[in-house]
Amino acid sequence: MHFYDYSAIAMNGEEISMSKYKGEVVLVVNTATKCGLAPQFEELEALHNKYGDKGLTILGFPCNQFANQESGTNDQIQNSCRIDFGVTFQLFEKIDVNGDGAHPLYQFLKKEATGTLGNNIKWNFTKFLIDKNGTVIKRYAPTTKPMTIEKELIKLMEA
Template sequence: MSVYDFTVRTSRGEQKSLADYRGQVLLIVNTATKCGLAPQFKELQQLHEKYREQGLTVLGFPCNQFMDQEPVANSEMQETCEINFGVTFPLLGKVDVNGANADPLYKYLKKEASGFIGSGIKWNFTKFLVDAEGNVVKRYSPSTKPLKFEKHIQKLLEDAKSGTPVG
């Protein structure tokens, strides 16, 4: 099983297979526009712009489970993030990342890369780095700024280009 086996909902309510991203390095993030960590959108966008041609895709999954910090409706999400934060990477439909209604993708991500204190997502902007084979490679805490692990992204992109197996 890999990330590519999952289908998620877009902000328009359509189904999107993550298999469409096969062969790309993914950075999957639960986002919230009203969160104190929202300035991370800028660094996520920088990574997206710098590495998308090399095979990186940043996928934002808005989540309203932490102090109602994502009040924007799915239909307005991409536009709000573009206007307020300059975001052009894909923002998918809102998800729950914890609890009984947690999105199956997030259940999988948490199983593959548990956090420092258990597997639950502790806050907005928890980041999962996925290699070009669809394997969850690393989990980063909400407080870890995206540019802090740029070298990990570069390495995965180099491995994908050279065909070097990750595991």
């Protein structure tokens, strides 16, 4: 399987194939609006605004598997992301990223880029970087601020 073989359900209920993002650099992030790392939404949005028309796509996947920090409905999550954090990048319906019920895309991402302590996602705001060809390049820790990887994003967009 390949990144482009997967799909996910957007907040509006539409199924979106990852093949839609062929030729773009993609940053996939599991999010939570009540997490202490939620201010990263602002940096993700800043990157989206700066590079969204230059070949960068940010995909947010809300998840409630870490300390019940995303317990709301999809509508509540979307409203919080938009109103509280100004998010306009693509958000998908809430998913699991670990365990038997982990979304197939996340099963793939974890296999392609393992973490320092194994495959499982350790916390909210783990980031996966995918190049223009759909290759998973790197996994970033939850504490890695989005703006600190800007140079790497630019390099991949220009490649």
